[in-house]
Amino acid sequence: MAKLLGLLVGTLVAKAGFAGVSNFLKDGSDHILVRDNVVFLNTNVIGDTVSLGFFKSTALISPTAKVWFDAFGAAVKMNIGDVAHPTGLANQIDVSAAGNADLWKGFTAASMGIPLWKALGYGADPGGVIELLGTIAGANVVNNNVNFAWQIAGINR
Template identity: 40%
Template structure:
């Protein structure tokens, strides 16, 4: 039976060693609510975008604590989440015709969880500066309430 250690923090404790310094994004870090917000949509047309968050590109979001909740937004309404130029980088075509919620990380490979945002988005290199996350309305005009809470650590 093998004893296995996580690569972000656990390996620092392997063999009973005294813990090495690790990134506070992974151990004993303090995540914060980076944005908690809401919007009332009234026949918002296809391709309208809701700005969810603007943060530094190296921000680490908590995939377990980043979600969008919504009313029934209308028949055929779907949602994409991503960035300008790649509005489906996080998820695409999420049906929002009935009330529900969706994790911002719905379509993000679990191997990319707890990485800096630029890597989560699949960018080839850190662009530096800020990244704006957008929720894009697709399928049909949307009417209803959308709320979101995004938690993580700006670095």
């Protein structure tokens, strides 16, 4: 079994960088944009939404953004997006049993460094701020007093 290490481990990043990898986020860091947020849901219905926060359309959302949840009940799902693209970041997160999930479910290497508007599926930057929403889908929440929590990291530039 091979163990592969990048050539730049322990060395300075070359000025030119590696072809195909953007220097856009070089020497950058993520910031916690929203933390310690929790909402208590109580037999909510399909289509009810949770406001996860307001972000600039050009914000960069980290793939480390997470959601945590109690058991909402059989077949209950949660979509993450905005009003125009309700499943833009995550489609059908299974919240029927207690657990956690990535807020940006479809993140891939190609997603690195793309602004929020593009991650959601807009064809062009709408400008201003975008409200991220968690939308209940699949089935109505059957359990009483369930928790839904989230933490979003990134750069709100």
